[in-house]
Each structure stands twice: as structure tokens, then as C-alpha cells.
Amino acid sequence: MPTLVLGKNDIRPLLTMPDTIKAVEQAFIDCVEGRAIMPPKSYVAVEQGDFRAMPAALPGAAGIKWVNVHPKNSSRGLPTVMAVLIYSDPATGYPLAVMDATDITAYRTGATAAIASKYLARKGSRTLGIIGAGRQAQTQLLAHVEVFDFKLIRVFDRYRETAERFVKAFPAYPVKAATLEEAAASDIVCTVTPAREPVLMKTMIIPGTHINAIGADAEGKEELEPSILNDSVVVVDDLRQARASGEINVPISKKLYRVNQVYATLGEIIAGKKKGRSDDRSVTIFDSTGVAIEDIAVARVIYEKAKERGGYTSVNLVDG
Amino acid sequence: MPTLVLGKNDIRPLLTMPDTIKAVEQAFIDCVEGRAIMPPKSYVAVEQGDFRAMPAALPGAAGIKWVNVHPKNSSRGLPTVMAVLIYSDPATGYPLAVMDATDITAYRTGATAAIASKYLARKGSRTLGIIGAGRQAQTQLLAHVEVFDFKLIRVFDRYRETAERFVKAFPAYPVKAATLEEAAASDIVCTVTPAREPVLMKTMIIPGTHINAIGADAEGKEELEPSILNDSVVVVDDLRQARASGEINVPISKKLYRVNQVYATLGEIIAGKKKGRSDDRSVTIFDSTGVAIEDIAVARVIYEKAKERGGYTSVNLVDG
Known part of the structure; x- marks a missing residue:
């Protein structure tokens, strides 16, 4: 079973605000009703910025967002914040998708x-x-x-x-x-x-x-x-x-x-x-x-849409 | 700048035990001499198993390993443990590579x-x-x-x-x-x-x-x-x-x-x-x-070799 790889240009057309609002609202309900697992964010501070590891699981969805904040990046022509998300099947641990989560982060924060x-x-x-x-x-x-x-x-x-x-x-x-x-x-x-x-x-x-x-x-x-x-x-x-x-x-x-x-x-x-x-x-x-439940909830919507539409890059990431 | 995607079949020929031993030994020295950043592992326990988030930074290398342990996977024809690693540039936060880390995990543990x-x-x-x-x-x-x-x-x-x-x-x-x-x-x-x-x-x-x-x-x-x-x-x-x-x-x-x-x-x-x-x-x-420094140290060796050899899958993951 291959792993979907969804780049920034793949994510944009799959991301809508009404979907994001609905998914995030449900994630907060799941969390308060005890159906989510979310350890605290970990920070890795390096010389020029920091990284944040944000893992979580929701009913039927699990994963981790790895996001950086590097304030001096604009002088190098790079975004200050870039996020990558590994989306996994909680039933088996299989990495179903690796996706850009930069736009997901912006959308879920607004939502x-x-x-x-x-x-x-x-x-x-x-x-x-x-x-x-x-x-x-x-x-x-x-x-x-x-x-x-x-x-x-x-x-x-x-x-x-x-x-x-x-x-x-x-x-x-x-x-x-x-x-x-x-x-x-x-x-x-x-x-x-x-x-x-x-x-x-x-x-x-x-x-x-x-x-x-x-x-x-x-x-x-x-x-x-x-x-x-x-x-x-x-x-x-x-x-x-x-x-x-x-x-x-x-x-x-x-x-x-x-x-x-x-x-x-x-x-x-x-x-x-x-x-x-x-x-x-x-x-x-x-x-x-x-919080990471926001990201994982939106990643699930993106993954399900991408799977349904088909035609995206996929790789044998953990398959031999 | 695209992100390299290195699947299990790409990793195997790039992984050698002498390299792994050398990289891991240096990582422990870097850690004890204050040049590494490594927050504790986070655990996400789900019904059928768990996930572990293992972030770290070393001089010139940063990243996170996301690894599951699902004991009942063998009955589904899947490995119990599968690991994916995001390897990032600590100077900019850019995700340089996403790679299978299942074999890396086994090698670094032996090393x-x-x-x-x-x-x-x-x-x-x-x-x-x-x-x-x-x-x-x-x-x-x-x-x-x-x-x-x-x-x-x-x-x-x-x-x-x-x-x-x-x-x-x-x-x-x-x-x-x-x-x-x-x-x-x-x-x-x-x-x-x-x-x-x-x-x-x-x-x-x-x-x-x-x-x-x-x-x-x-x-x-x-x-x-x-x-x-x-x-x-x-x-x-x-x-x-x-x-x-x-x-x-x-x-x-x-x-x-x-x-x-x-x-x-x-x-x-x-x-x-x-x-x-x-x-x-x-x-x-x-x-x-x-510990995560072991994984990130080995990921650096793999990334550098893959970059030098060329010919691997790459995607515009966070690039627009």
C-alpha cells in the first residue's frame, strides 16, 4: 500500500474553509469528550529558529505536524513557517499520507x-x-x-x-x-x-x-x-x-x-x-x-478527498 | 527547492553499519557536550497500539521520527513497527527529505x-x-x-x-x-x-x-x-x-x-x-x-548520500 505525497499545490484545491470549520469544531468536541489523544507540543529550539512537534489522534485519524518558525527566512526567500504532516491510520500505524501543512495551519487557525x-x-x-x-x-x-x-x-x-x-x-x-x-x-x-x-x-x-x-x-x-x-x-x-x-x-x-x-x-x-x-x-x-487536533482533523478531510479523486503522487515509503 | 522522498527500497542500499556506528557515536558526543536538542519522546496511545514522536536537532541536522508499535499488525500482513522521518535543515526549517526510518531504527539500535x-x-x-x-x-x-x-x-x-x-x-x-x-x-x-x-x-x-x-x-x-x-x-x-x-x-x-x-x-x-x-x-x-539523536544522525548520512547520488523521487512538498 503506497503512501500519498501531497505537496502545497495539491493541498490548495482540496482545502475549503467550510470543511475546515466543520472538522475543527468536531475535533474540539471529540477532545473534550475524551476521544482524542494529544500530548503537549514539543519545541526544538535551534540557532536560527525553532521546530514544533505536534502529534495527536482522533477517532479514525492520527498523525503529527512538524512545523518550523525561522524569523530570518524572508531574507533567504523562504517562508518563515513551513509545516509537514504525516497522516497515519490509527488502526495499523500505517503512514497513509505525507502532506504540506502550511496552508492547513493557516486555515485551521482561522477556522x-x-x-x-x-x-x-x-x-x-x-x-x-x-x-x-x-x-x-x-x-x-x-x-x-x-x-x-x-x-x-x-x-x-x-x-x-x-x-x-x-x-x-x-x-x-x-x-x-x-x-x-x-x-x-x-x-x-x-x-x-x-x-x-x-x-x-x-x-x-x-x-x-x-x-x-x-x-x-x-x-x-x-x-x-x-x-x-x-x-x-x-x-x-x-x-x-x-x-x-x-x-x-x-x-x-x-x-x-x-x-x-x-x-x-x-x-x-x-x-x-x-x-x-x-x-x-x-x-x-x-x-x-x-493545537494538533485541529491539524489532524483537517488532514483527514484532505486525505479522504485526495484518495477519492486519485491521481496524486504516491510512493512505497515504508513498503519493501 | 524540492523535498527528497526516500522509500524503504531507497534507504536499504544507502544504509551501512560502519556509517551508522560512526554517526551515532558522534551524536552521543554532541549531546553530552551540549550541541544537541532533544525533548522527551511523546507517546500517542491508540486502541490498537501507539505512536511515538521523536524530535531532535544536532549540529547541521534536525528532524523528527514518527514511529508506531501495533502488535496485532502481523495478522494483517503489516510490520508491527513502521517509522517515517522528516529531515529538516536547522538553518531554515526547510524539509529536505521525508524517508522511511524503519531500517534506520533497526540499524541505529544495533549500532x-x-x-x-x-x-x-x-x-x-x-x-x-x-x-x-x-x-x-x-x-x-x-x-x-x-x-x-x-x-x-x-x-x-x-x-x-x-x-x-x-x-x-x-x-x-x-x-x-x-x-x-x-x-x-x-x-x-x-x-x-x-x-x-x-x-x-x-x-x-x-x-x-x-x-x-x-x-x-x-x-x-x-x-x-x-x-x-x-x-x-x-x-x-x-x-x-x-x-x-x-x-x-x-x-x-x-x-x-x-x-x-x-x-x-x-x-x-x-x-x-x-x-x-x-x-x-x-x-x-x-x-x-x-533516542532521537541516533535517528537524526543516521538520517543525515542517508540524506547526504542520496543528494550526492541523485536520481531519487523529489516533490515540491512545501513549495508553491
Whole structure:
């Protein structure tokens, strides 16, 4: 039995946002109901960057994502982040596919935030603010428009041309370049920056906002003024990862926030074990660090589609 | 830049035992001298077996091995253990190759034991005893004959025909099927069984023996009567792994052995930080659990050879 090899150009046409949202939502339910196995991410720090190993198993699916973060890569003409995923049959361990997971990572991150917004943002949210207009911002937009009907999407980037390029990339949606303050004063705000100091301040946000804090995914990174956390309902994807590397990591280390102030995990909210938004004035925050069940769930969709369509490269990888 | 895809049939001709021994020995030196990064293995236990994620970085090399253990696979005509390795450039994170690592795993396990024997067995050891004649036993033989000049290699298996098949597979060496007691009374003894209860008893071994305890690699597995450990010089590949899943794990959990009785790591011995064998009557034991630096070191050799030879399958895996 050969192993499918799916490169970046194979993955793109197989990856859709509605599929991704559906798969990720189910993965969180599986996890909270005890049907997933997910050890913590391992980090391998090297001189120029780091690697992260993200293994997980879900019902009928298992695998590992191996993803790097090398900040100086752009000077060499390479992406900062590249991800490869080995997708295995949990019943036999057989490696069914090896696939690019760079776009899968971007899609599942957007999908997870949109799922959080679905459960935590005010019903009828009509404005979306995106702070940081880089690569990950695109899938925030693509995922949120699947769930909400926005009349205005405001995009801020510290480089005006980056925001303008983003606007041009999405002519089908009501996207406008905006100031930080304008973007922050939205019903749903996604922070998608590499910041190591707060960008979003408490005075900028409106009552009832839902914030997806996406950027902080490593120790020392933060995007939100810590006082926002203290007066908000904070939901995390994974508590252990969030306290170590998520938005709450710096405030916790500075004793400005306590881990027991976290209200729930996203899985608990989706599965109905904890209530979502309770009123129209609370500020809610989803602290996203990215978890392997998201990747494996999307890899399964990709693998099943590729198997059905056929015609992809396959190799006798572990067969003799 | 495409990614090389090296299947099992590509790997076999590129894999040699002298290369493997050299690469693994250097990897242990790199590790003990602080030039390697290796987080602990992660386990993903599923219904029919488990997966292990083994990431590591060495100077100029990084990657992850993803390996399963599914004991019921033979009834489906599949190997129990299959391994896939992603080999990455540590300077950029680029996935240079995806390769079968099933044979790499067997070779590096044999090589590591032979390296341990080189430092711990008596000079002039002339007899090798192999207990358990399965797949991993083959590379114990292939590695040890690179380091020692044996006049007799005795092989025991609880299934006589397995031992005889092993003998027939190595006509070039002085291999004989033997009883357990005969195999145990050798200068160097390798235990390579899936045992969960001691197989090698203290009364069976001779003074000055060196034992490579290979089989125990998961909680609950053991091959040696614990009293052998108490009167021996015990060396481990990785202390954290050994106490959790190596030969010492069961004796420690039963309070028959204490972790602080371990004398050294193999890296400390190779690098000269701790002395090897001190006299001709001590019993020495190498407790092998298998560590990711071994795999990544061998993967580097394979990758470099494959790149030089050319003609292998390559795919635009993360390239767009």
C-alpha cells in the first residue's frame, strides 16, 4: 500500500474553509469528550529558529505536524513557517499520507477563531476588526465571513501598504484599511501580530466585543493590555499551552493575571459543558495557541478527498 | 527547492553499519557536550497500539521520527513497527527529505549497542550471546561484528525455528543456535525480546559479562532479573527515558532498584567524562531505550548520500 505525497499545490484545491470549520469544531468536541489523544507540543529550539512537534489522534485519524518558525527566512526567500504532516491510520500505524501543512495551519487557525466567535461574539455582530494584516489575517477573514454577515471589515497594519495589499486581495468583501483605533472598535476583533508588547489597549475596545487573540504562540509574546484580560471572559484552546505560550503567558508571569481566572476551554463551550456569552456587554477573549487536533482533523478531510479523486503522487515509503 | 522522498527500497542500499556506528557515536558526543536538542519522546496511545514522536536537532541536522508499535499488525500482513522521518535543515526549517526510518531504527539500535559494548565489554571479548532472534537481533549481530572478532555467536529464541532461521541468514559468521543458558554465558549478551518478565537470570551470567538490554522500551517491560542490576555497572542512553520505559523501569517501580544507582549515560562514557569498564570481573549493563539523536544522525548520512547520488523521487512538498 503506497503512501500519498501531497505537496502545497495539491493541498490548495482540496482545502475549503467550510470543511475546515466543520472538522475543527468536531475535533474540539471529540477532545473534550475524551476521544482524542494529544500530548503537549514539543519545541526544538535551534540557532536560527525553532521546530514544533505536534502529534495527536482522533477517532479514525492520527498523525503529527512538524512545523518550523525561522524569523530570518524572508531574507533567504523562504517562508518563515513551513509545516509537514504525516497522516497515519490509527488502526495499523500505517503512514497513509505525507502532506504540506502550511496552508492547513493557516486555515485551521482561522477556522478555530471563527468557531470561537460563533460561540462567544454577540449574535448579529456586523463589524470585524483585524489587527495585523499578514498571512494569518487572510484566513481570519475567510473563516469569519463563513459564520457572520459583516457590513464592514476594518484592517489595520503598522505598515499601511500591508493593510492596503490585504484590502485589494479581498475585493468581494467590505474590507477597508483603518487606524488601530477604528479596527479595535469592532464587534469582533482579531489580533494577528507578532507583538511582544501590548498593541490592543483597553480604552480602544467597545462593550460586548469578542477578541480572538491569535498572535501570541510562544513565551514572551502578548498583544493585549493585561487589564483587558482581568475584566473579560477568557476562553483558551488548551490551558497548558495557553499558560506557557498563549496570550495569558506574559500577564501570568508578571502576576497581572492568574491561570484560575480562565473561564473555559473552547471545547467545553462547543460541547455545551460551559455556557458561551451571557450578556451583550461582557468582553470575551479567545486565546488561541493552536493545537494538533485541529491539524489532524483537517488532514483527514484532505486525505479522504485526495484518495477519492486519485491521481496524486504516491510512493512505497515504508513498503519493501 | 524540492523535498527528497526516500522509500524503504531507497534507504536499504544507502544504509551501512560502519556509517551508522560512526554517526551515532558522534551524536552521543554532541549531546553530552551540549550541541544537541532533544525533548522527551511523546507517546500517542491508540486502541490498537501507539505512536511515538521523536524530535531532535544536532549540529547541521534536525528532524523528527514518527514511529508506531501495533502488535496485532502481523495478522494483517503489516510490520508491527513502521517509522517515517522528516529531515529538516536547522538553518531554515526547510524539509529536505521525508524517508522511511524503519531500517534506520533497526540499524541505529544495533549500532548503539555495539558502541556500548566497545566501551563497556572486556577487551578481547570473543563470544556473543543473542537472546531473542527477531528482527532487532539481526542488527545486533551486524553491528557487533564491526567492532569485535567473535569466535562464536550463540543465538537463543523461545521458538527454536526462529533461532535456526537466524543462523541460516548469517552464513558468513560463526553463529549457532543455542540454549538460553549457553547464550547467556557469553562475553557480550544482547537481550532483544518483548519480555514483560525476566528472561536472563543472575545465575546464568559469567563474571565480566557486558549486557545490552535492548528489549525493554515501554513501561512494564523487563528482560533481566533485577538482582543483576544491583551488582552491575549500569549505563543508560537517556536517564529520563530509561527510568520511565527502559530495563530499569520495572525494578524502580517495585523498589528493587534506585535511579541513583545508574552509573552514567552512554554519552558520558564515549566523551570520556566517566570511565568505562574498570576491571575484568564487573558486570556492565547498557540499558537502551532508543533516542532521537541516533535517528537524526543516521538520517543525515542517508540524506547526504542520496543528494550526492541523485536520481531519487523529489516533490515540491512545501513549495508553491
